[in-house]
Amino acid sequence: MIQRWPWPLPALLAWAAAWGSFHAARAVGLSPTAALVLAATTGVVFSLLGSSLPRKLIMALGFPLSWALLLGASGGAALAWAWLLPLGLFLALYPPGSWKDAPLFPTPPDVLNGLRQAAPLPLAGRVLDAGCGLGDGLMALEREYPDVHLVGIERSLPLRLLCALRCRWARVEGGDMWAADWSPYDMVYLFQRPESMARAMEKAARDLRPGAWLVSLEFEAVGWVANVCLQDDDERPVWLYQVPFQAAELPLVDAASQLASTSSAGAGRPNR
Numbered sequence: 001m002i003q004r005w006p007w008p009l010p011a012l013l014a015w016a017a018a019w020g021s022f023h024a025a026r027a028v029g030l031s032p033t034a035a036l037v038l039a040a041t042t043g044v045v046f047s048l049l050g051s052s053l054p055r056k057l058i059m060a061l062g063f064p065l066s067w068a069l070l071l072g073a074s075g076g077a078a079l080a081w082a083w084l085l086p087l088g089l090f091l092a093l094y095p096p097g098s099w100k101d102a103p104l105f106p107t108p109p110d111v112l113n114g115l116r117q118a119a120p121l122p123l124a125g126r127v128l129d130a131g132c133g134l135g136d137g138l139m140a141l142e143r144e145y146p147d148v149h150l151v152g153i154e155r156s157l158p159l160r161l162l163c164a165l166r167c168r169w170a171r172v173e174g175g176d177m178w179a180a181d182w183s184p185y186d187m188v189y190l191f192q193r194p195e196s197m198a199r200a201m202e203k204a205a206r207d208l209r210p211g212a213w214l215v216s217l218e219f220e221a222v223g224w225v226a227n228v229c230l231q232d233d234d235e236r237p238v239w240l241y242q243v244p245f246q247a248a249e250l251p252l253v254d255a256a257s258q259l260a261s262t263s264s265a266g267a268g269r270p271n272r
């Protein structure tokens with residue numbers, strides 16, 4: 001996976017791919033404008049694999065900046081508008097409202113194997129993939145639960161449209177998963193970020209009925225006890241939390257120091 005490569009290898013790959021597509025496009029006779037748009041778009045697509053926003057920007061902007069330095073200075077000013085297209089594409093794929101949540105990393109095909117045994121759902125139950133991206137999570141869920149209603153919600157318009165095309169058997173909605181009502185669902189599936197987990201647990205505890213599940217690929221909800229954690233040898237863990245959630249107990253030493261520090265400010269929920 002590119003995002004695990006040591007930095008700056010992912011950026012070098014993105015820039016090389018962008019420059020490669022620029023030269024390939026020129027070699028097959030595309031106009032400079034079309035080649036520029038194609039190459040900048042290639043950089044943007046690769047940038048989605050960057051592991052953080054600054055890295056994504058470096059990966060996406062490397063080609064246009066180096067092009068401006070090398071070629072733009074010799075009369076390419078008329079093509080400047082062409083930058084807007086890949087920038088627009090980047091913003092459509094990764095709208096600013098999602099920058100605190102996860103960018104597009106798909107659920108690997110077999111990672112949810114065994115979920116049905118660990119978390120059986122009622123016949124015709126309802127499952128939400130919150131932030132469904134291109135639909136890989138929905139597909140993995142469909143393999144486990146072919147008899148439930150699957151719903152995806154996705155903020156990015158192009159991803160939502162592609163997801164709806166790939167997962168015609170699911171209902172794919174546009175919108176913000178944090179603003180959506182999770183109460184109709186028997187399970188909410190997430191593949192987001194470690195930082196999203198506290199908010200997700202808080203929302204799930206508020207919205208979901210007892211017995212419903214919050215399932216998180218890779219990221220644990222720190223401070224809460226998982227009912228089950230599925231993990232095959234080299235796969236990512238899948239954390240399952242069933243409502244009502246159970247707060248993790250503090251080790252004695254931490255509990256004493258937390259008590260001391262919160263006695264004047266009022267107690268909060270313990271962290272593990």
Ligand SMILES: C[S@@+](CC[C@H](N)C(=O)[O-])C[C@H]1O[C@@H](n2cnc3c(N)ncnc32)[C@H](O)[C@@H]1O
Nearest residue numbers: 101105106107131132133136137155176177191
């Ligand atoms: C890591 S991807 C996971 C995609 C899919 N669930 C899967 O597992 O294959 C996270 C997705 O969540 C979407 N997303 C992030 N924040 C969101 C929000 N607030 N509302 C809806 N979708 C969001 C992103 O656009 C991205 O497509």
